[in-house]
Amino acid sequence: QSVLTQPPSVSGAPGQRVTISCTGSSSNIGARYDVHWYQQLPGTAPKLLIYGNSNRPSGVPDRFSGSKSGTSASLAITGLQAEDEADYYCQSYDSSLNYVFGTGTKVTVL
Amino acid sequence: QITLKESGPTLVKPTQTLTLTCTFSGFSLDTTGVGVGWIRQPPGKALEWLALIYWDDDKRYSPSLKSRLTITKDTSKNQVVLTMTNMDPVDTATYYCAHARYSGSYYADYWGQGTLVTVSS
Numbered sequence: 296q297s298v299l300t301q302p303p304s305v306s307g308a309p310g311q312r313v314t315i316s317c318t319g320s321s322s323n324i325g326a327r328y329d330v331h332w333y334q335q336l337p338g339t340a341p342k343l344l345i346y347g348n349s350n351r352p353s354g355v356p357d358r359f360s361g362s363k364s365g366t367s368a369s370l371a372i373t374g375l376q377a378e379d380e381a382d383y384y385c386q387s388y389d390s391s392l393n394y395v396f397g398t399g400t401k402v403t404v405l
Numbered sequence: 406q407i408t409l410k411e412s413g414p415t416l417v418k419p420t421q422t423l424t425l426t427c428t429f430s431g432f433s434l435d436t437t438g439v440g441v442g443w444i445r446q447p448p449g450k451a452l453e454w455l456a457l458i459y460w461d462d463d464k465r466y467s468p469s470l471k472s473r474l475t476i477t478k479d480t481s482k483n484q485v486v487l488t489m490t491n492m493d494p495v496d497t498a499t500y501y502c503a504h505a506r507y508s509g510s511y512y513a514d515y516w517g518q519g520t521l522v523t524v525s526s
Contacts, residue, residue: 329509347508388510
């Protein structure tokens with residue numbers, strides 16, 4: 296059972312904006328550890344999407360953005376596209392549990 | 406360019422010890438700030454971070470699995486080895502290794518393709 300909670304699923308029509316929350320606690324996100332986000336397309340290895348709360352690696356479209364506030368973080372996808380249909384995971388560090396992933400969110404493009 | 410590849414058995418029996426090797430290229434595990442981690446994913450389930458070894462040979466383990474895990478590095482061979490003892494069917498998963506770097510906490514910026522390990526008698 297992960298200490299970082301995400302909604303199981305979110306959905307949106309092409310072109311819409313969706314957000315995925317990642318809720319932690321004072322021992323992880325609230326302890327000022329950075330949050331990172333990964334995208335996992337079906338049958339493939341995860342891919343880094345956002346690091347350090349809000350930074351995009353080279354090659355990641357600016358439709359993806361991340362933010363952090365208090366004990367939570369969010370990933371936003373604007374201009375949703377069919378190719379964005381995937382599982383998304385947040386990840387951080389917990390002072391008791393070491394490195395932790397979120398529970399994962401499946402994004403469906405309607 | 407950084408690449409990583411996992412290797413090891415695809416099938417292990419319950420109670421056996423699993424040994425997985427991560428062979429990498431494009432970076433050195435002697436470089437300050439670099440780490441290599443192991444992450445697993447049971448079929449249809451979420452990612453789980455297992456262990457991380459740092460450039461200075463410091464190590465972090467998942468507390469729930471710490472008693473069963475050992476992570477080591479061989480810098481001359483560009484390899485990181487993970488051993489997991491007393492395997493159980495619930496350990497059936499795809500096991501990934503990843504290059505890790507730091508930005509407020511370590512994160513995995515390059516991943517191997519993963520290797521599916523099935524635990525069954």
